[in-house]
Amino acid sequence: MKEFDVVTVGDINPDIIFTGVKRTPGMGKEVFARSVYISIGGGAANTAIGLARLGLKVALVSTIGKDMFGLNFLKLLEKEGVSKRYIKVQEKVNTGITVAITDENDRGFITYRGANELQRLEDINDELIKQTRHLHITNYSPDQKQRFMEISQIAKKYNVTISMDVGWDEAEKWDKGIMEALKKVDIFMPNEYEARGYSGKDDIYEALYYLSDYARINVIKLNKKGSIACDEKKAIVHAEGFKVESVDTTGAGDSFNAGFIYGFLNGRSMEQCLIIGNACGALSTTSFGGPAGFPNEKQLMEFLHRNKKLMGR
Template identity: 30%
Template sequence: MSQKPHIAIIGSLNMDIVVEADRPPMLGETVMGKQVHFIPGGKGANQAVASARLGAKTTMIGAVGNDAFGQELILAMRHEGIDTEAVKTVSDSPTGVASIVLAQGDNQIIVVAGANEACLPQDLTTQEDRIADADLVLLQLEIPLETVVSAAKTAKRLGKTVVLNPAPARPLPDELLQNVDVLIPNESELFLLAGVEAGHDIESAMRSLLNKGVQTVVTTLGAKGAAYLSESDGAGFVPSHSVQVVDTTGAGDSFNAGFSYAYATGCSVADSVAFATKVAALAVTRLGAQAGMPTLTQVEEFNRE
């Protein structure tokens, strides 16, 4: 890797309430849990921590409530060396919460947005200097869509690379896609955005998004790896790495941050995807989305194994 990039993440901050159980409950059923954990999370904050652990200068833009969870989230990010001056505190909404059931090596998640809904387009105007200072802007969909659109347009106007992780899945306007350099959906998100049924040919689905203005699409395929299609780098596939899975909660976030870090240093799409698969492989071997994010040294050591 070359110089350390500056990555600005505009997105959500949540407190993850993680309940461990032997199996998830069926509808209407009660099961006994084994443990409960209160873990800093939110897709935006997770990606910021992953970025900072890799060594990037990292700026977080978002919103929390004026409560204990909000204070804890900001302190956790500052502990990672993340610039949190652009995280505003609102008094009329609680901090966002994600309720996560962790069972049988997988998870089920319900997110309550809370203060994340107060991350608004006008906040970007006051933080434009921070966006202008970044090399790359990383976005997700746990804040209002109008804010995501505004962020992408602002970043492009300022000449920045825009990476969008379109999760949670929802249809997106062409106005947003036309301002995205790299789109990183999972398989189901890809099919939704392409307007095709599950099981459709992945490459043609990615091609349909390139036709809408996206420059590169990288589709994460879980344990199989990741496929990509790019105007500049063509098509390719990178297999995943075999590891002992402990918690998949932060897998997608670690992949997005890993790709963004590598891409911002000047790596090709293929090399950035390969780097991201290593980051994600390491992240799922530990409990907690943020706690599991690896350092650059750990990724480099994994590289040599």
């Protein structure tokens, strides 16, 4: 039996979340927030916590600074049941920080990469790949292509599936070099803006169809509109979003990822995986601060039952 169900790879940082901001300030100007919250953040850390709450055995591969935030995160991850064994502590660089400006509809970010910038796919050792059922990678970049290809070969040999959520391209260049890497990926999980960027297609269904030539399963997150997915047979599925009293969308995409991967590893259909992902993403928006609203397995199933989305096999 393998030690882990999922190993997540990528960022960990505090999210400092300002809510109720009506507009972003121009230089030399000031705007006021209704409230502020601080929580653990970063795509890999959030997804790891989401998966652990759903009952899976999870490890996080990441990098922190030897500072207040980083050391407190080690304690929090342990409390959440996420293995911290593969987290590197850097003494000369601070833990990364993200400031989020959010309302009930969407959010924007300012990020200091800090220790996250030192992460490399080389931090995933070969033995760790053998000891997990699934790898979720959030820190891929074109300069790490060679190591990613090595990882994918080992993963295939040991029946390890791979998902990828590459995140926002600040320069909006949308390097097409990622496409060769996606051919080795089982699940690609962009949001609608990223999907349009990498595909070069304005229509979201055309973007999905384009991406289906690469990763085995492509999933596009559509915020309140739910999500769509397409497999290697070009079969497209759409699952509507859930109506909830949303207060903060920070971390919703990561919670969706956790839900989808949870469904995938439990043998659910593609449509069921979308429904579970949508439910996790929706529930995460009902509390302030990344993982605060992430559900455990019981809460997830109760929510699906209330919304008449019964999850029979």
